[in-house]
Amino acid sequence: MTSFFRSIRNTLNFDFEDKNEAILNADLGLLGFPPKDLHYRFLSQFTPVFYIRIREYSKTVAIAPYIVNYSGAVFHQYPGPWQVMLKQADGSYACIAESATRFTLGEVNT
Incomplete structure (x- = not known):
């Protein structure tokens, strides 16, 4: 030993x-x-090259059905931009926003 x-x-x-x-x-x-x-x-010597955080959201709107539930994700693949992805009806994700810096969860929710 x-x-x-x-x-x-x-x-x-x-x-x-x-x-x-x-x-x-x-x-x-x-x-x-x-x-x-x-x-x-x-x-600490490694650089993360892939990040995804999937979340469930709901939003209140002024017209029926008044509450809209949706699912999305924050995605990053180094060296590309940070992306906000929205889950589509078929289960795929579509990019709706990109940024060179990471989005906060509050920014993703809006």
Whole structure:
């Protein structure tokens, strides 16, 4: 086991010194799991290339049926623009707005 932890430490540059310290610092209780600092340093090097957030909305209008329910999504595929998508009757999504910056959920709802 000691050689296993040494190989992980050497390969991934972990901050623990021996197997006992690795077990004490393990997040989520997993043997040899790296500390949160390593998670942050490792994951912060990645750029998200795909984002989608699907939401259900309702809007009050002055004419019947007075409440209109609809579904939509905020979508982004790097390096393209952020998009607001509206769900169509056939289940597909149509882009109704684009921006270089991310839309807030309040902007999406209107």
